[in-house]
Amino acid sequence: MLAVALECATARWPVHPLAPGRKSPARNCPACQDGTHTPASCPCLRTGGWCHGFHAATTDTARITARWATRPASGVGVSCGPAQxxxxxxxxxxxxxxxxxxxxxxxxxxxxxxxxxxxxxxxxxxxxxxxxxxxxxxxxxxxxxxxxxxxxxxxxxxxxxxxxxxxxxxxxxxxxxxxxxxxxxxxxxxxxxxxxxxxxxxxxxxxxxxxxxPPWLARELIRTGHTASHTVRIDHAQHRPPAAGGPKPRPREGAARTEGNRDAVAKAMETVLTDVTGCAVAAENMGFSEKLNRAAYTIGGMVAAGHLDQHTAEQTLQAAADYARPRQHKRAQQIIRSGLAAGAQRPMYPGVRS
Ligand SMILES: [Zn+2]
Ligand SMILES: [Zn+2]
Missing domain, CATH: 3.30.2250 (Prim-pol fold)
Structure with a gap:
């Protein structure tokens, strides 16, 4: 197990010990088991302890060697975020x-x-x-x-x-x-x-x-909300009230929000986000701003119609933009805000004929 841990460290994947024979992290020390502090304020972690699972992960070979020398049967966990x-x-x-x-x-x-x-x-x-x-x-x-x-x-x-x-x-x-x-x-x-x-x-x-x-998988992760502080999905946001201050949604019209309607929302969202993330493989600035603006405008209309909330919309668009143009975060943010604001003037009810 020590060899496994060191091999991971060589690949720059921070490791932490698992409980012997298990796939769960090694147990916290008694002082850390009561859950009264967060990993960020843990005294053990500051002094090189192995509490709080992946929060203790390291590539420090001396520390790794010492740990596995005393507990050779501990399996190896790799902390995915820091390991990229x-x-x-x-x-x-x-x-x-x-x-x-x-x-x-x-x-x-x-x-x-x-x-x-x-x-x-x-x-x-x-x-x-x-x-x-x-x-x-x-x-x-x-x-x-x-x-x-x-x-x-x-x-x-x-x-x-x-x-x-x-x-x-x-x-x-x-x-x-x-x-x-x-x-x-x-x-x-x-x-x-x-x-x-x-x-x-x-x-x-x-x-x-x-x-x-693969880019398609990155797009799917963005679409399904795997970006920071973004946990509301479009299919769960169907019946949310519109963002405060936005135009009033059209009253519910019987069968208006049916399955076909839900399809249309998901499809519209996917189409515009794919346009933006697709720019990752296009030459610099090949219509990126226009595509991002169009996506923000469309999604702004969905926010105004109550299909998803403002925060989710911003997070999703920003994630898609950051993926395509990692160095243009601030500029993308401006385009997203103005696009969402413009789109909010025209609530969008995909699948409903007006
Ligand atoms: Zn501890
Ligand atoms: Zn602790």
Whole structure:
């Protein structure tokens, strides 16, 4: 396990010990078990202790060597955020399906779609990739993949310079990529390959190192709210009141907010965000400002109509802009604010004929 930990440190992935035989972090010291302080104010962390799980992660080889010398059976956790990793954690265990709108958050699945046979994270992720015309991460041989003892798979990618992607669990109600697929990024850790637990070994498939996060997957993470302090998804925001001060929404018109309407909102949102993130691969300033402005205008209209809140709109647009143009944060912020304000003058009710 020491060799595993040191190998990670060499790759500049900060590590922390796991409980021997387990995939959970090593226990806190007695003083840190009562939960009365935050990691930021922890005296143990300041003096090189190993409390608070991934918050203690380090690449300091002396500290790592000392720890594993005394507890050689501790498995190795890698703190994903500081390691600049985004790991897609695919769960192989068969579970009962949740509500349809939680399978691929933000992508409505009509009642006539037969979901027989859909049972785990490999299935949901493969469908999402197919929908985007992309390689299924589970089959992506260009990047590092790790088989878990329960038959799941961790697909390791290098995080982009921005935005800072956040963790989620596929069964979560605040943000999720798709059902039974977790995202490990800022605020989380992943078990390093070579770690042995009571359930078995985490073993690397092939020799590939983590490849850059594919742009389509970055877009999906932005769309599904995996950016800082952004936890409200469009499908949960359907019945929110409009932002204070904005124009009054049109009164509900019977069947106006139906499934077709929800589709239209999600689709409109996706189209404009894809336009913005697509600029990441375009030459410098090839219509970036115009696209960002158009996206902000469209989404401003959705905010005014009560489809999502102002804060979520700003966060989502800023994340998409930062992804495409990491060095133009301030300028993008100005375009977003003015675009949202202009769009708010024209509430948008996708799917409703006016
Ligand atoms: Zn402690
Ligand atoms: Zn502490």
């Amino acid at each position: 990793l985004v790991v897609i954690d695919i769960d192989a265990r068969t579970k009962t399906l949740p509500e349809r709108d939680r399978l691929w958050p933000g992508i409505p699945i009509h009642d006539h779609v037969d979901l027989t046979g859909l049972a785990n994270g490999f299935h949901t992720l493969a469908v999402l990739a197919a929908l985007r015309g992309a390689t299924d991460p589970a089959e992506d041989e260009t990047t590092m993949r790790v088989r878990t003892p329960s038959g799941g798979l961790h697909v390791w990618y290098q995080a982009p310079a921005s935005p800072d992607f956040q963790c989620s669990t596929g069964s979560g109600t605040t943000r999720a990529l798709c059902w039974q697929v977790d995202v490990r990024a800022h605020g989380g850790y992943v078990v390093a390959p070579g770690t042995i637990t009571n359930e078995g070994t985490y073993s690397r498939l092939g020799t590939a190192a983590p490849a850059p996060l």
